[in-house]
Amino acid sequence: MANLDPLIRFQKFKMDEKQRFIAKLFAEAENIYNHKQRMLDEVMRERGFADKSMDPWVITGFLGYQGLMKKRVALINKEIERIEARIAMAQDDLRDEFIELKKFEIVQRRRLERRARELAVLEAQMFDAIAIDGFRCRLAEEGLTALETV
Secondary structure, X not given: OOOOHHHHHHXXXXXXXXXXXXXXXXXXXXXXXXXXXXXXXXXXXXXXXXXXXOOHHHHHHHHHHHHHHHHHHHHHHHHHHHHHHHHXXXXXXXXHHHHHHHHHHHHHHHHHHHHHHHHHHHHHHHHHHHHHHHHHHHHHHHOOOOOOOO
């Protein structure tokens, strides 16, 4: 039976790496969400300015600006979908790694428990042998045989 501790440590290391990768993906997604929100806030600010203005050039300019910003927001939404898909895949991969880790840990624990039981049996046999030898020595000192005591 091989010791699985090195393999368990390696699995934990792989899980830590995957968790760091997922954290980076979440940070990237947060940056994209923040960028999108800043763009939407800017459009609302410009809309407020255009609504207050009576100049047709401002209104026409805002409509062009709004169309451009809609395209940018659509691109950002596609990027958000891509990041969310990568996060979901990474989380599935992490879940699989966790399952593998638990399998190794369970096998290692069962091996250790089995070994402990085997050692307990061996220890009991050893103590029994010592007790029997002690009993025989005491009988020999008293000049009796084991059959005479029964």
